[in-house]
Amino acid sequence: MQLTNMVRSAALIEADRLMTICNGCRYCEGLCAVFPAMEMRRTFADNDLNYLANLCHQCGACYSDCQYSPPHEFNVNIPATFAKVRNESYARYAWPGAFAGVFARNGLFITLLAALSVAAFIAGFVALKDPAALYGRHGGDFYKLMPHNAMATLFSVVFLYAIAALALSLRGFWRDIAGGVASADVGAVGQATGDAAHLKYLGGGGGGCTSESEKPSALRRIFHHFTFYGFMFCFAATCLATVYHYAFGWHAPYPLISGPVLLGIIGGLGLLIGPAGLFVLARTRDPILVDKPRLGMDTAFQAMLFLTSLTGFALMLLRDTPAMGLLLAVHLGVVLGLFLSLPYGKFVHGLYRYLALVKYNKERKTAIFVE
Amino acid sequence: MDFNDVFDVVVAGGGNAALCAAITAARAGRKVVVLEGAPKFYRGGNTRHTRNLRCAHDGTAPTMAGPYDPAEFIDDLYRVTGGQTDKALAQIAIERSRELLPWMDQQGVKFQPPLGGTLSLGKTNAFFLGGGRGMLNALYRQAEALGVTCVYDAMVTALNIEDGFFVSATVKHDGVEKQVRGKALVAACGGFEANIEWLKEYWGEAADNFIIRGTPYNRGAVLRMLLDKGVMPVGDPTQCHAIALDARAPKFDGGIATRLDSVVFGIMIDRNGNRFYDEGEDVWPKRYAIWGRLIAQQPGQIAYSIIDSQSVSLFMPSIYPAVEASSIGELAAKLELDPAAVEKTVADFNAAVRPGSFDHTVLDDCATSGLAIPKSHWARKIEKPPYYGFPMRPGITFTYLGVKVNEESRILLADGRPSGNMFAAGEIMAGNVLGKGYLAGIGMTIGAVFGRLAGEGAAKNAAN
Structure with a gap:
């Protein structure tokens, strides 16, 4: 991939213009990491802008605090411009490059992926087993429909692919923003992890997001925490169940009072509340702050997480009924779709932002603020 | 807003001084209207371009290096003004600047430690998180929460003043002129730096080539009216900060x-x-x-x-x-x-x-x-x-011409008598303290200290 030969996009040109204005003002330097990072530079190449844009959490504080935001003739709108640059950066570094296009029509892509995955499971159950098995009672035993090893193999392969594709995309991003092959030190990684875990910069320097109304609010940060930690609890549930299965020979279904189920319930609740809250907040945001054509990507990811949880709960509650077969197909289909789309959807934002935070925490230790 | 209401306190202007006065009067239980001549986006006059506030402090503020002793502040002020300052008012500005950090905090204004390029001011100046517009947003939220009526595009076009006593203001709003009556007036609507014709009185045609750093709404209309109605001027009319x-x-x-x-x-x-x-x-x-x-x-x-x-x-x-x-x-x-x-x-x-x-x-x-x-x-x-x-x-940043005030921030008439119910705060009276020169962040100090004084005085007046 020849990054350097790419034509500069309109979003990058605009981001360069805005950073040049912001660097002459600097009133926002206390709001988040973007502006101190900007102050370490005098000019803004594409990789600088991709780095800065991925540091931005789009809280909107700099927009409402800016004396140059529209209708001012300087027309400074960092949240929307950086959202565009960020979304373009996901496509720019995507691996394989041939899939970059899915970021442009992400809502459609993920909807199709989910639908096809669900259909594949239904067809698979019907084709490989007795069609009646789909509607039979199995006493909650999923493996009667799909043997554990088949399930584990399929998801392991897909998951490993997702990890490989993400790793290669992130490698491209990191090499570009860090200028060649640069190492990250332990301290910077630790601080970035803390920043990400607290969403330190999704709060306008302390006031909260001003993106839903003029009054700063902590709601986006709270719903994001529900989403992120919900995801992590669900992931932990899956890992624990895998350990149970292979290390101890304890096979699913697990009782309600068991590690995997309790972790799954906590995580599942987070994945219902968080994405639903973020979905509603996205509808109440000032449209001037967002990258409207790519809102579908956010919605698709919120929907996939919400559906993963919803179908998971439905499966847990109805696993002793004849609905189990169909629900299992739907749930596995949604999860497969989610895994397949991890490298090609909104999921990547967290990883890009994390790497940007690692770089920020590294460079600010030796910061030279340009004057 | 209902223009038939009689307000306790009418505040002309919508920047730091105006909001400090409005909030103070509203906290005293008064019914307050803020008449901002600019549209909402441009509210706040020069405050929207400020960044910090100079204040004396004991060094315990987490966002400041310190301490900054009042005596040192006074020395700094005397140095830049060459002694062109009303010493009693300068003393008040500096003494009461010590209250500003906690007071601003109470109104929801947030501060940050200085970063690149501004470290030299870390001891003397408190930096607003997000700059002056961020600070204004907090003050407006607070004013509205306290029930202050804030009207935008509300340019004061005439003042009805009888023998140094404010009766009502004529306000052009939605293309119609309306009367706003009040028991006290706080004039906190800045200087005339955006009024090129006025600048030409002193600078001639050269003023056509001046760039005005603040909004085009700082036209000094109320300043002109007050001076025309027999209020005592202060400051050199020919001078501006450029x-x-x-x-x-x-x-x-x-x-x-x-x-x-x-x-x-x-x-x-x-x-x-x-x-x-x-x-x-x-x-x-x-x-x-x-x-x-x-x-x-x-x-x-x-x-x-x-x-x-x-x-x-x-x-x-x-x-x-x-x-x-x-x-x-x-x-x-x-x-x-x-x-x-x-x-x-x-x-x-x-x-x-x-x-x-x-x-x-x-x-x-x-x-x-x-x-x-x-x-x-x-x-x-x-x-x-x-x-x-x-x-x-x-x-051009600001002009020095203003109205003379006393230690309550009450406007003095040309004959030296204090007005019955008119107060001034901010750039419109900054010339009392800052006869010439400038000290980073002192415009906001004067605005906040005398804004609060004016709000206190106007609230008391309205109660009588």
Whole structure:
């Protein structure tokens, strides 16, 4: 991939213009990491802008605090411009490059992926087993429909692919923003992890997001925490169940009072509340702050997480009924779709932002603020 | 809003001083209206372009280095004003500045420690998180939460004053003139820096070439009305705070981002290619405010900062690209100056530069010798291409003319009597304290201290 030969996009040109204005003002330097990072530079190449844009959490504080935001003739709108640059950066570094296009029509892509995955499971159950098995009672035993090893193999392969594709995309991003092959030190990684875990910069320097109304609010940060930690609890549930299965020979279904189920319930609740809250907040945001054509990507990811949880709960509650077969197909289909789309959807934002935070925490230790 | 209401306190203006007065009066239980002449986006006048507030403090504030003793603050004020200050009012401003950090915090205003480029003010000035507009947003939220009526696009067009007593204000709103009646008036609506016609009374046609750093709404209409109604003036009407900024800046409201700090690193020439003042007289923060006036006195009110590649990265990045050329002659041509004249000026300057060790962080020993207009520090030959030039014009920040007030921030009439119910706060009375010069962040100090005093006084008045 020849990054350097790419034509500069309109979003990058605009981001360069805005950073040049912001660097002459600097009133926002206390709001988040973007502006101190900007102050370490005098000019803004594409990789600088991709780095800065991925540091931005789009809280909107700099927009409402800016004396140059529209209708001012300087027309400074960092949240929307950086959202565009960020979304373009996901496509720019995507691996394989041939899939970059899915970021442009992400809502459609993920909807199709989910639908096809669900259909594949239904067809698979019907084709490989007795069609009646789909509607039979199995006493909650999923493996009667799909043997554990088949399930584990399929998801392991897909998951490993997702990890490989993400790793290669992130490698491209990191090499570009860090200028060649640069190492990250332990301290910077630790601080970035803390920043990400607290969403330190999704709060306008302390006031909260001003993106839903003029009054700063902590709601986006709270719903994001529900989403992120919900995801992590669900992931932990899956890992624990895998350990149970292979290390101890304890096979699913697990009782309600068991590690995997309790972790799954906590995580599942987070994945219902968080994405639903973020979905509603996205509808109440000032449209001037967002990258409207790519809102579908956010919605698709919120929907996939919400559906993963919803179908998971439905499966847990109805696993002793004849609905189990169909629900299992739907749930596995949604999860497969989610895994397949991890490298090609909104999921990547967290990883890009994390790497940007690692770089920020590294460079600010030796910061030279340009004057 | 209902224009038939009678308000306890009518506040003309919508910046820091106005909001501090409105919030204080509303906290005292008064019914308050804020009449902001600008549309909502441009609310707050010069406050929207400010960044910090100077205050005396004991050093315990987490966002400030310190302490900053009131006696030191007074010394700083006397130094910049050359003693042109009402000492009693200056004392009040400084003493009560100590209350401002906790008070602002109570109103929801957030502060941050200073970062790049502003560390030198970390002891004396409290920096608003997100700058002046962020601070204004917090004050407006607080005012509205306290029930203050805030009206935008509400320009005061006339004041009904009877024998020094405020009765009502005529306000143009939605294209219709309406009367707003109140028991007390707080005039907190700034100076006349955006009123080019008024500036021309003192500066002539040159004022057409001035750039106004704040909004076009700072027209001084209420100041003019008050003076016409027999209020005692204060401050030199001919004076304004003017800095040098990029000539490509917008005519109004370019704010902080259009300033240019390249002057000390090279030479400044007028449109005829001649130098006109010692560029290295003193450190830039102490001297930057004289360059607006200096450029205003040059033909066409324009000047050019000329530097070479040694200096191009030594000052805050400019938002407008430097004009760049590989020779001085080419640079002059690109700036539409006479190449021969500029080449001669640069050659004469270079020939006069004496050896020294350049250090832009101190008053170094790099100086010229033998020039009619010397460069006292940071004089280096302009000899390393590429060469860079920036066109510069005067940028007007504020005017000094105001109304005289007493220790309650109550307006004094021409005969020296205090007004029955009129108060003033902020830039419209800053000339009482700041007769000349400037001290970073003191405009906000004066606005907040006298805004609160005016709010207290107006609230008391309205109760009687």
